[in-house]
Amino acid sequence: MKQNYIFLVLTMTLISSLTMAQTDSKIIEDFKPSTVNQPGKEFPKVNSQGYARFRIEAPTADSVRVSLGLGGKGGTKLTKSADGAWTGTTGGPMDEGFHYYHINIDGGTFNDPGALNFYGSTRWESGIEIPAHDQDFYALKAVPHGNVQQILFPSKSTNTSRRAFVYTPPGYGKEQSKRYPVLYLQHGWGEDETAWSNQGHANLIMDNLIAEGKIKPFIIVMTYGMTNEIKFGGLRNFDVTAFQTVLVDELIPYIDANFQTIAKQSHRAMGGLSMGGMETKMVTLNKTDVFSQYALLSGGTYSSEDIKDKSKVKLIFLSCGSKERPDGVKNAVVTLKNAGFNAVSYVSEGTGHEFQTWRRSLKELAPLLFKE
Structure with missing residues (x-):
């Protein structure tokens, strides 16, 4: 296989390689904390369909996005709630298994305080685990x-x-x-x-x-x-x-x-x-x-x-x-x-x-x- 293919798939890695399939718009509310969360942290959460839900505390921020998910350009856009926290759910289910991600707050890049960090994309990134049917x-x-x-x-x-x-x-x-x-x-x-x-x-x-x-x-x-x-x-x-x-x-x-x-x-x-x-x-x-x-x-x-x-x-x-x-x-x-x-x-x-x-x-x- 030619090196231009390898370059292509590496590019896919950098943008999280999260090819997702749109499914029925009804989201099942069986969300549980990701298995690679920081100890005691409730968010991010994942459900049985492969959706991910996030909650970021940034009360003075004007814009918060998560770098993965079917949420348009820039990832999943979060919405500010009355308590000052930003919440949101990916627009579609993600592939099974592990994914890197980070948080964009007013143009700055940060890790999610709720998730464990993993070295990828030449930096320590947040990680999320989508339950897999064969994870045994x-x-x-x-x-x-x-x-x-x-x-x-x-x-x-x-x-x-x-x-x-x-x-x-x-x-x-x-x-x-x-x-x-x-x-x-x-x-x-x-x-x-x-x-x-x-x-x-x-x-x-x-x-x-x-x-x-x-x-x-x-x-x-x-x-x-x-x-x-x-x-x-x-x-x-x-x-x-x-x-x-x-x-x-x-x-x-x-x-x-x-x-x-x-x-x-x-x-x-x-x-x-x-x-x-x-x-x-x-x-x-x-x-x-x-x-x-x-x-x-x-x-x-x-x-x-x-x-x-x-x-x-x-x-x-x-x-x-x-x-x-x-x-x-x-x-x-x-x-x-x-x-x-x-x-x-x-x-x-x-x-x-x-x-x-x-x-x-x-x-x-x-x-x-x-x-x-």
């Missing part, structure tokens, strides 16, 4: 849980110590002789190394799949892709060299030296969402002796001509939302299969360039990785 696969359950730990690893190329987060599965460390495969999983543009755990619930997805016996345990490493220094609009000219050096020459050796990994190309995978998918494609094609399994989540495609040595590739996984360009993903996989590759496509129904697509993609990808 990333729910917090009474199952054995792994750990997500922050590490600092030395980086000579950037003259500092860099941060990564490492998911280790339940039971990790109990047997010193046991070794695990590793997935290096990248975030999208505007996000950082916290995204896959905080917004994506990657650790809970893994815990639940392991508890259900659907996957063999493996480690996930999430680090900053060094993408946000690039101005939006110039992403097509992104040079992966600096990040590739940090990842391949500094982070991977550190992980192999400090964690119980199987330090082999055959047991090492790389994947990423959106911009992280673009990075994944660049790095995997440049470093065929490092990774054997590739995953692009709303991040483009591979062609058979891209890969010079088929024997070094064990799996290619391509996914996107049904509101993106699913035919491109499906057709690319058909072509790869015809060329003899183990290629799999997945399309998340009813979602666009957003985290519900990528949560579902990880759920589908994980059982395919590191098969003997």
